[in-house]
Amino acid sequence: MNARARGGAAPEHYLAMVFRGGEAALRPELRPLPRPGSGELLLRVEACGVCRTDLHLVDGELPDPVLPVVPGHEIVGRVEAVGPGVTGFEPGRRVGVPWLGWTCGSCRHCRRERENLCDRARFTGYQIDGGYAEMALADARYCFPLPEDADPVALAPLLCAGLIGYRTLRLAGPVNVVGLYGFGAAAHILAQVLRHRGVRFHAFTRPGDAEAQGFARELGAAWAGGSDELPPEPLDAALLFAPVGALVPTALRAVDKGGVVVCGGIHMSEIPSFPYRILWEERSIRSVANLTRRDGREFLALAPRIPVRTETRPYPLTEANRALADLRAGRLRGAAVLVPPGHGAPAERG
Numbered sequence: 001m002n003a004r005a006r007g008g009a010a011p012e013h014y015l016a017m018v019f020r021g022g023e024a025a026l027r028p029e030l031r032p033l034p035r036p037g038s039g040e041l042l043l044r045v046e047a048c049g050v051c052r053t054d055l056h057l058v059d060g061e062l063p064d065p066v067l068p069v070v071p072g073h074e075i076v077g078r079v080e081a082v083g084p085g086v087t088g089f090e091p092g093r094r095v096g097v098p099w100l101g102w103t104c105g106s107c108r109h110c111r112r113e114r115e116n117l118c119d120r121a122r123f124t125g126y127q128i129d130g131g132y133a134e135m136a137l138a139d140a141r142y143c144f145p146l147p148e149d150a151d152p153v154a155l156a157p158l159l160c161a162g163l164i165g166y167r168t169l170r171l172a173g174p175v176n177v178v179g180l181y182g183f184g185a186a187a188h189i190l191a192q193v194l195r196h197r198g199v200r201f202h203a204f205t206r207p208g209d210a211e212a213q214g215f216a217r218e219l220g221a222a223w224a225g226g227s228d229e230l231p232p233e234p235l236d237a238a239l240l241f242a243p244v245g246a247l248v249p250t251a252l253r254a255v256d257k258g259g260v261v262v263c264g265g266i267h268m269s270e271i272p273s274f275p276y277r278i279l280w281e282e283r284s285i286r287s288v289a290n291l292t293r294r295d296g297r298e299f300l301a302l303a304p305r306i307p308v309r310t311e312t313r314p315y316p317l318t319e320a321n322r323a324l325a326d327l328r329a330g331r332l333r334g335a336a337v338l339v340p341p342g343h344g345a346p347a348e349r350g
């Protein structure tokens with residue numbers, strides 16, 4: 001019997017790391033290889049980034065996940081099979097799959113080019129199985145073409161950290177001086193965009209994190225310090241990537257009159273109360289939710305022109321739990337990326 005025969009007695013299987021709820025650990029599972037349905041692509045995953053949102057998922061901090069679920073929404077993969085009705089994606093083509101996995105196209109938000117706010121949106125690695133696996137299915141309309149010759153591990157963080165950071169900056173409006181709170185996967189990419197645009201930026205890390213502050217200076221930060229410090233000048237915008245609600249009033253104190261605090265994460269700890277006078281003078285606070293396909297197209301066109309270089313730490317797919325633990329503990333510089341077997345997966349690390 002040919003082991004690769006589909007649908008026979010020995011169908012081909014693929015490895016997926018699955019979250020079933022409850023205890024915060026992913027379990028490896030062998031799943032039968034699916035066929036792509038109408039409008040879908042079946043992808044062979046080359047790399048999948050690990051995002052803080054995945055951590056919020058396994059920590060039970062996000063409402064209504066569709067369980068069991070394969071996390072992962074920074075998927076770089078090659079088209080293995082094309083479902084009926086898909087045009088523009090040939091087998092072998094490299095594509096990226098982001099967090100926004102499906103929208104209705106007809107609700108009031110979709111009709112106003114705010115598909116990121118779609119009432120019925122579904123998200124990759126949350127309500128749709130994601131990329132912590134050897135194979136993944138995706139709706140072709142939400143996939144982005146990616147450069148064929150780039151390193152897939154280096155591309156993966158662009159698909160969420162990169163483009164959510166980009167949207168966070170967009171929502172800040174016109175700026176000359178920016179503060180980045182939390183200097184991890186998103187901020188290290190956005191720093192390169194800011195430098196490319198000639199926008200001065202200051203980086204705030206956990207107090208005493210000299211390594212992260214040094215990393216920020218390497219990437220062009222005019223100043224880097226602890227989040228308990230004030231920057232050397234008032235900020236036009238403070239962009240928050242650390243999931244720490246207490247940073248909201250801290251950042252409000254650092255922004256200039258008319259300035260904005262933009263919260264880039266999907267979840268934050270409770271925001272403590274604060275005196276009105278730090279919001280006074282037309283300061284504002286807003287959040288970023290998800291992305292639109294326009295954000296993705298714009299950012300993925302911009303990234304190679306800068307060019308954005310991502311700092312990554314690859315982990316074998318089966319080490320997903322360790323990658324999440326390292327992210328939780330703040331042991332990462334840059335972004336963790338999972339690599340399935342057979343794609344130059346890194347050797348077991350100590």
Ligand SMILES: [Zn+2]
Pocket residue numbers: 103104105106107108109110115117118119120121
């Ligand atoms: Zn909609």
Ligand SMILES: [Zn+2]
Pocket residue numbers: 051052053054073099160161
């Ligand atoms: Zn993400």
